[in-house]
Amino acid sequence: MDTVISEKALRAFMERVFEREGFAAADAVAIADVLMLADLFGIESHGAQRMMYYHQNILSGSVNTAAKIETVRETPVSVLLDAHFAMGQLAGVRAMNLAIEKAKKTGVGIASVRNSSHYGIAGYYPLMAAKEGLCAFSMTNTGPIMVPTFGREMMLGTNPVAFCMPADPYPFWFDASTTVVTLGKVEVHAKREKPMPEGWTIDARGEICTDAEKMNASILAGEMGGILPLGGAGETNSGHKGYGLAIMVEALTGVLAQGLLSPEMQGAHGDHTSHFFLAFDPGMFGEPEDIRAQMSRYLQMLRSSEKLPGESRIYTPGEKAFESMHRRMEQGIPVEEKTLGELRSIAEALGVEAI
Amino acid sequence: MDTVISEKALRAFMERVFEREGFAAADAVAIADVLMLADLFGIESHGAQRMMYYHQNILSGSVNTAAKIETVRETPVSVLLDAHFAMGQLAGVRAMNLAIEKAKKTGVGIASVRNSSHYGIAGYYPLMAAKEGLCAFSMTNTGPIMVPTFGREMMLGTNPVAFCMPADPYPFWFDASTTVVTLGKVEVHAKREKPMPEGWTIDARGEICTDAEKMNASILAGEMGGILPLGGAGETNSGHKGYGLAIMVEALTGVLAQGLLSPEMQGAHGDHTSHFFLAFDPGMFGEPEDIRAQMSRYLQMLRSSEKLPGESRIYTPGEKAFESMHRRMEQGIPVEEKTLGELRSIAEALGVEAI
Numbered sequence: 001m002d003t004v005i006s007e008k009a010l011r012a013f014m015e016r017v018f019e020r021e022g023f024a025a026a027d028a029v030a031i032a033d034v035l036m037l038a039d040l041f042g043i044e045s046h047g048a049q050r051m052m053y054y055h056q057n058i059l060s061g062s063v064n065t066a067a068k069i070e071t072v073r074e075t076p077v078s079v080l081l082d083a084h085f086a087m088g089q090l091a092g093v094r095a096m097n098l099a100i101e102k103a104k105k106t107g108v109g110i111a112s113v114r115n116s117s118h119y120g121i122a123g124y125y126p127l128m129a130a131k132e133g134l135c136a137f138s139m140t141n142t143g144p145i146m147v148p149t150f151g152r153e154m155m156l157g158t159n160p161v162a163f164c165m166p167a168d169p170y171p172f173w174f175d176a177s178t179t180v181v182t183l184g185k186v187e188v189h190a191k192r193e194k195p196m197p198e199g200w201t202i203d204a205r206g207e208i209c210t211d212a213e214k215m216n217a218s219i220l221a222g223e224m225g226g227i228l229p230l231g232g233a234g235e236t237n238s239g240h241k242g243y244g245l246a247i248m249v250e251a252l253t254g255v256l257a258q259g260l261l262s263p264e265m266q267g268a269h270g271d272h273t274s275h276f277f278l279a280f281d282p283g284m285f286g287e288p289e290d291i292r293a294q295m296s297r298y299l300q301m302l303r304s305s306e307k308l309p310g311e312s313r314i315y316t317p318g319e320k321a322f323e324s325m326h327r328r329m330e331q332g333i334p335v336e337e338k339t340l341g342e343l344r345s346i347a348e349a350l351g352v353e354a355i
Numbered sequence: 356m357d358t359v360i361s362e363k364a365l366r367a368f369m370e371r372v373f374e375r376e377g378f379a380a381a382d383a384v385a386i387a388d389v390l391m392l393a394d395l396f397g398i399e400s401h402g403a404q405r406m407m408y409y410h411q412n413i414l415s416g417s418v419n420t421a422a423k424i425e426t427v428r429e430t431p432v433s434v435l436l437d438a439h440f441a442m443g444q445l446a447g448v449r450a451m452n453l454a455i456e457k458a459k460k461t462g463v464g465i466a467s468v469r470n471s472s473h474y475g476i477a478g479y480y481p482l483m484a485a486k487e488g489l490c491a492f493s494m495t496n497t498g499p500i501m502v503p504t505f506g507r508e509m510m511l512g513t514n515p516v517a518f519c520m521p522a523d524p525y526p527f528w529f530d531a532s533t534t535v536v537t538l539g540k541v542e543v544h545a546k547r548e549k550p551m552p553e554g555w556t557i558d559a560r561g562e563i564c565t566d567a568e569k570m571n572a573s574i575l576a577g578e579m580g581g582i583l584p585l586g587g588a589g590e591t592n593s594g595h596k597g598y599g600l601a602i603m604v605e606a607l608t609g610v611l612a613q614g615l616l617s618p619e620m621q622g623a624h625g626d627h628t629s630h631f632f633l634a635f636d637p638g639m640f641g642e643p644e645d646i647r648a649q650m651s652r653y654l655q656m657l658r659s660s661e662k663l664p665g666e667s668r669i670y671t672p673g674e675k676a677f678e679s680m681h682r683r684m685e686q687g688i689p690v691e692e693k694t695l696g697e698l699r700s701i702a703e704a705l706g707v708e709a710i
Contacts, residue, residue, distance in 0.1 A: 077432060077462045078639040107432045108463050112640050135606075151669045153661035163603045165610075174603050176596040180586070197591050206663035224661060230586055230596055231535070236552050241531040241585055244672040247657070248518045248529050255520075255649045256490075258641050263656060284433040285467050286613050294610045301618060302602070306508035306579060308561035314506045317599040 002334035022065035034120040042324035045184035052342040088119030096125040103279040114259030123175030126164035130171040136279040141253040154226040159249035167295040173318025178246040190216040252276040357689035377420035389475040397679035400539035407697040443474030451480040458634040469614030478530030481519035491634040496608040509581035514604035522650040528673025533601040545571040607631040
């Protein structure tokens, strides 16, 4: 059973929790905004559902609420930050804002971050840039959950690539892990006691496994086996491409920032993540309105193209998310019973007003 | 039956063909170098095998041997070129060299190209940058061959993403289309009269099709149906991610360069392609040797990780290609009978010394 909570109430709750956790008021607002976008976009795995995870990380000290994010190196087009185990959202927003500022001045800005933590949905950050008329990327490494092509040891993270570009009626908003699915999807199947489709995970012996409960437990325990790269097992359907994309993300995050590499992190989410942000001004290449109109026109061509029999819509990336946001701003956000219980226990532990 | 031809002889042949086609000597050398890298890397679909395609494009005038590549807009970090239907390789090399030059001066360079043509393997260009110690991307749109998720009309190209970063003993070299497979793989199955694996293509009715001959013909004829995105049909195994990546590539190529969009091009390869190149200096973020060592160490960790039963190796992207290059530099390049016949007929038509 879901309980529907208004956008305003859920946001206010998150803000008071993070403030009580020890963050400055503005920082609490910033963290809540990243989580709220996930809940509004319908990406529940990265919204209120993650509050307990963050709460525990703060309690254990793996996230430092007093961390001072440090600028290690800087040029007019680049910056390297050491987040000193700050909340990933604060590091992410700081870094993306610097990349945006540089892109506005010079045309392009790259921000690299090390020693950060889970930063929420990767797509939050390039959307910040698109609101300013820029194109932008965001990537992060995570704790290991993906096996290499022909391998059975988790050596790569979820390693998402997010990209955003201004368009109408919504920006083109792409945010995808380079695994075939995220751990969240395995968890959902485990909770519902449903078998997974073939092609998501392999077990310790390297065989295709559809048992979600078994795989969820083995991944969390760091055992052999794991989630397959986008494209699946072996090379037949190009699993090596998803594997290669994931290495590319690690190259641009953990390697470039000189932070921890995915297999050096503990836990599936990873506590010492590195991020990569790149923003650039499309106005360097033409009139921004023309490029925006061309993008909007292409997305409309895709949506209007011939559908499969029985399918009523072709979606473009971000469309479902923005439609969900408009709906949920009006109608509220459905929160799962288990998540609601977690939120209430956090409120009780911190002595803040419950939801 | 393959005929083995030495690297030197094949390269010299390509150079004299392109010179006779009307290119300046230096340009003929540059075009041949892109094709030769594909043959050396074992990516036969993009080497000598493409000579006939280029020859026909030059004959038909869709590629202009006398094109003057024009700089339309330029900033210290960016350039937009109009290739005026030059050979894609010449546009690509010019653009990547400009991106490299800018990256060396300012830290980053982005080059956008419109009205180009088929530029060979996408991975040639970022490798140019990696040889100079830089990290780089290359992307291109192509004629339409991919159907959207839930669609049956070809609206997207092969749309590869290539990325390269310095490492030892080889650079990290990633070059992958965002389709599950390229048209070349469908062609190879058609030639060998072998059924394709399920999950590569859908036919006009939107049903999974394993008949390579039928699909090759229908794709070349521009009929309904086409190649699926990386991740396959529907959303079960995340075909929407491959679809989204392909749109991202179109956004950064045809849209940003304000060139033709994939579905506006004629033919599966596309004659009015747009490209995107981005190079940046990792030295902005740390000591280049440290970052290079970290990358090399990670790639070695992947290769050394636990293998599937029965598998003797885990590859990292580019390894097969560089191993093939070393072998083929010494032992020569196997050229298929059909391709050899095409090369000889080009030689005869142009009156240059045959191979």
